[in-house]
Amino acid sequence: MFDQEARLERLLARHDDVAMVEPLPGRPALIRRDQILVAERDASAAEDLVRRWHDSRHDEDGVTRLRLRARSKVDVCELSTELAGAGRHRRLSVSPNHLVHGQPMWWSGPADLPRPAGPVPAPRADGPRRDVTVAVLDTGLSPHPWYEDAAWYREQGDEAAEVLDADLDFELDAQAGHGTFVAGVLLRHAPAAVLRARRVIGGDGVGDEAGVVGALTRLAARGGADVVNLSIGCHTFDDRPTPVLARAVAALGRGTVVVACAGNTAGDRPFWPAALKPVIAVGALDALGEDRAWFSNYGWWVDACAPGVDIVSAFARFDGPRPRVRGIDPDRFDGFATWSGTSFAAPAVAGRIAGLAASEGLTTVEAADRILDPADRPTLPDLGVIIRS
Template structure:
């Protein structure tokens, strides 16, 4: 397997303001040093309470980032817990108001540490583009990820031309002539969605870099942008996430998701650490958390637990990818890093768009709203259910109820 510590060291070397915190032994998290996030309506009260340590304030789309002076050596986890636990601002009757405050957690799709793909992408042969069937209504799927590079499946589509310049993936940000660790992740996910919902209109936002690392603030900004759009997304795919310092959902991120409204379905990956530790935002109640199957059983890398809602195939998935030729030489006539628009990859990241796509495809085909479509796709009375993995979606539905029963005994 992979050297997780080495990958962590590379993340910390590349993101100098990131630190590992571990308030609970054995349950680490990554955060931005000396930063706290506050929901917009609580920004003034929070700033007043931390003014002795405050360095700067930045407001954007319903979220405020407060930077604290490094010299003050503030424990931002302890500070967030205090402000959010009742030690916040006083309201008119003198009682304390719990503020929506969180450290700025790093979110990951990659490197393969706490999240993201479970292996490296491998070049694959071309896959025929999905054929668009008749649709009773237009459906929009938002993909918050690394971006979306041009591909024959959709390069000429109007929805892609409208956003191409701002969302195209960065393939080699560090200029080492190698494909960045997670470059192509968003493009791969887009292809999986289209296989299940060929008529879907995809809307992409870059929230993590080619190294697969971003932060909670980037995700909240993107969610805020989606909430403000005249035409909101029917389904939002988030194939990334994090563990939090207290294993509870970030209240700031939770409010950003709630702001999308009840007509939007958010689908997120359960993570790849083979643990039942909650992974956010997948573990949030309004979010559909997705685990990965390997055939008829849980993929060895997939997270699992009471908080997982669904599962789909996540091993050796083939989809759209970027074009890139790395520096490694061919071996027995096969070039291991020559990508020509297609790849095979594994991870809960790629089970997630199968579920998102299935919801979007059903909504388009039958003229349903996304919530109704999700209820049907995730109906435990109509589909097999696996303990700690939720409803089986997609190709995994060949798993019979006898196998499910045997698995639970």
């Protein structure tokens, strides 16, 4: 188990605009300081209400970011609650700007670090009956033999490329390669899928809610996707779904299946966006595929589980500075790795849905209903339907 306090200290040192808040004792969350997010339709009303502390307004895709003056020392969690309205029913869609993480990370990420692995044969597509598009909101994609000659990969812009060593320390960043690994898991189950990569977290595994909402909004505006995979997430300050993110997911429409990882905190605290009603939340099974992986979240809100321990998949190419140990180079990756986490259980389910839809000409909603039907598959309490490879 990683030293979570040390990991938090490093994160806060790198991101000086981030603060840890804990309105609910024992249930911390991470937010951007002095920022609140507001749904577009509520932006003007919210701006009027915060005028005394207001510094600037930034209208972005699907969301407005209101910045408050730091010297005002406003508690953005308390302010968001007041702006939303008294009681459990919220009148305005307002939220602090929560940090989101990939799922081998503090409070979320994979349960371990990636380890070099030997090559794996490329998945083979057997004449799909229909095209299926899968959006991957993650760290982006690195070139890989499995897909670098595919038309969909050549169409990816620079904004979708992974950054492997952002701090230029010659070490692979903590979650660099995460998006490529997720894409590999998807393609193993749906080799004919067309992937659309969107970079919403950095190689350190950190992004924010505003970035995810913006990516979802742009995706919806450009025709959406059949399946969306979100191997990212966060806890919120009040353990309720943020209305801004919920609106962005809803805007994708009923024809899009959204799959998200349940998180790696080994608890039942809701993890968002996985715990949203329209989203398929996926926990991780252990190495035997029989019980919950020790790190996996669980609870009433988890819909399915899939293998998440020692998964082998595509990875970035990278050679770090560490010396060989007993003839093995511990930080040289030649395009494949072994990794663990709910991050990699989620694309297994998303890939199964996309693969079935492509091979049998179904809508992805129909495919999801078949794959997640508890009448045809075994279930585990607080982990939902078991989906084995």
